[in-house]
Amino acid sequence: MNYEKYSIGQLAKKTACKVETVHYYEKVGLMPEPPRTEGGHRIYSLPHVKRLNFIRRSRDLGFRIEQVKELLKFIDEPNHYCGEVKEMAMQQARVVQEKIDDLQRLKSALNEMVTHCTAGDKPVDDCPIVDALYTENSTNKAT
Amino acid sequence: MNYEKYSIGQLAKKTACKVETVHYYEKVGLMPEPPRTEGGHRIYSLPHVKRLNFIRRSRDLGFRIEQVKELLKFIDEPNHYCGEVKEMAMQQARVVQEKIDDLQRLKSALNEMVTHCTAGDKPVDDCPIVDALYTENSTNKAT
DNA sequence: ATAGAACCTATAGTTACTATAGGTTCAAGG
DNA sequence: CCTTGAACCTATAGTAACTATAGGTTCTAT
Incomplete structure (x- = not known):
């Protein structure tokens, strides 16, 4: 060749x-x-x-x-070894699926924000995206 | 306060x-x-x-x-303005979607390989994983 | 033959942290 | 009040995965 x-x-x-x-x-x-x-x-x-x-x-x-x-x-x-290859491919596929799931969640979060934010000309005080990211998450009460 | x-x-x-x-x-x-x-x-x-x-x-x-x-x-x-924030979130969502699409292709390739392996002693020369990632974005045939 | 683009190696800089070293301050117990 | 040790302080180095720079060599086209 x-x-x-x-x-x-x-x-x-x-x-x-x-x-x-x-x-x-x-x-x-x-x-x-x-x-x-x-x-x-x-x-x-x-x-x-x-x-x-x-x-x-x-x-x-x-x-x-x-x-x-x-x-x-x-x-x-x-x-x-065929079995070994199969195992590696399957393992890798699981890793890939996890990544997909993570990204899907991330995208949903972003999209939800965007759809809540209907008006483009509002001042940021009223922007729900900012609110969504800013609000204290409820699981951190513990001292 | x-x-x-x-x-x-x-x-x-x-x-x-x-x-x-x-x-x-x-x-x-x-x-x-x-x-x-x-x-x-x-x-x-x-x-x-x-x-x-x-x-x-x-x-x-x-x-x-x-x-x-x-x-x-x-x-x-x-x-x-809210619109500026919204635009950034939308852009980010688009980037994330692209990643998801790519991963989906890779997962299909991995799964395909797994089924090939299940068949038995097939050689992996004609690797579907390589093909999946070596996509036809190769608009670079010419020098 | 020669100019200059492209190549070579080695090293330092980048991003977004994380870890370490060596010292100081704070809060609790005696 | 004094001590101890956890938590804090600054400064620096290390990490992943490149990216850029410096200073020198080779290739190619005129």
């Missing part, structure tokens, strides 16, 4: 990622050390593009670097 | 916030420099509790420190 070759700058452009971030991902072990030119410049190809895309998207979804490493194991070790 | 007085520890407890975090909020200008005792200990009262509550809740909703400062300006300076 003679893939098209990319410089780190081209890779970065293709993945909407900064060059420094690619360096960083290499340093922390998310990206492999690629081949180099005579002069020491990194040479990338399509699999690197895909991998970096995967990393970026996973990060955007709120996965931590260490979690992304876990996810990448699915790719790096395709001959994994 | 002789409000009840609180030490920083009591304030922290009331707002489920750490003492160090209160220090930090003071340093970055979210919390005001409160009056002190002879010996230099900070003295807080109810308005501080409310303000810190507002800050914590806003942070939990995903607003950044700078955004919280914006929101607090609405409170500190009365010449603002």
Whole structure:
């Protein structure tokens, strides 16, 4: 397979990622050390593009670097024990579901505020969003 | 108005916030420099509790420190309008919805993988997780 | 051949805290 | 009144996950 070759700058452009971030991902072990030119410049190809895309998207979804490493194991070790792969995928799916639930609650809270705040031209004194965030929550009576 | 007085520890407890975090909020200008005792200990009262509550809740909703400062300006300076607050909340809700959508896609991919694994000894080369995250946002085919 | 864009490494800065060190003050018990 | 120890004080360092800078080298196109 003679893939098209990319410089780190081209890779970065293709993945909407900064060059420094690619360096960083290499340093922390998310990206492999690629081949180099005579002069020491990194040479990338399509699999690197895909991998970096995967990393970026996973990060955007709120996965931590260490979690992304876990996810990448699915790719790096395709001959994994089937049961093990299944277990990891299921565990990850549970984590994802929890995140979805959290965000859903958050969105509801925001939306509720917005719908209560009907008028745009009221002074903030009357703004229910401000009120909602400002009011002391009832569970902190204890000394 | 002789409000009840609180030490920083009591304030922290009331707002489920750490003492160090209160220090930090003071340093970055979210919390005001409160009056002190002879010996230099900070003295807080109810308005501080409310303000810190507002800050914590806003942070939990995903607003950044700078955004919280914006929101607090609405409170500190009365010449603002409800519409400005509403707009920020709506923007935040849109961001959250995008995250939810992304996570939903990832969860589907993970679940799909789990069912693949259930089938038995299928290789994971054709990984649905990679596909899910390597979406067709790749408008970057051309150089 | 040479200009300058892009690359290299290493280090420091960013955000939003959290933890630590080393010292001072406060409140309670003797 | 004096002591003890919890809680407070300031200042600094550490964390995650980048991002930016400095100072130097290589690649590429004229």
